[in-house]
Amino acid sequence: MIRSLAKDVDAMSKDWSKLLKFFSHVETVTGVCPECHEQTMLISIVSDYYRCTSCGEDIKQYVNGSIKYFALDDKDKQWLKENPSSE
Numbered sequence: 001m002i003r004s005l006a007k008d009v010d011a012m013s014k015d016w017s018k019l020l021k022f023f024s025h026v027e028t029v030t031g032v033c034p035e036c037h038e039q040t041m042l043i044s045i046v047s048d049y050y051r052c053t054s055c056g057e058d059i060k061q062y063v064n065g066s067i068k069y070f071a072l073d074d075k076d077k078q079w080l081k082e083n084p085s086s087e
């Protein structure tokens with residue numbers, strides 16, 4: 001019993017370090033999500049594309065003097081499918 005618990009903890013700590021590794025490699029920004037309109041943390045998934053940590057939607061960064069975020073259109077969604085994250 002104790003042995004199997006130790007195994008679980010070991011597996012968890014492995015996942016945790018994986019998670020930390022993941023977060024140390026991703027670029028995060030704060031911005032207003034166009035989907036849920038929350039000021040939230042956005043995780044860079046690929047260049048110019050971000051994922052909202054509040055609602056989970058993928059959005060696009062658009063820089064034109066100021067930085068804005070837009071919901072993805074069908075073309076963007078297709079592009080993301082063809083160009084998945086480099087991970």
Ligand SMILES: [Zn+2]
Binds near residue numbers: 037038053055057
């Ligand atoms: Zn959102």
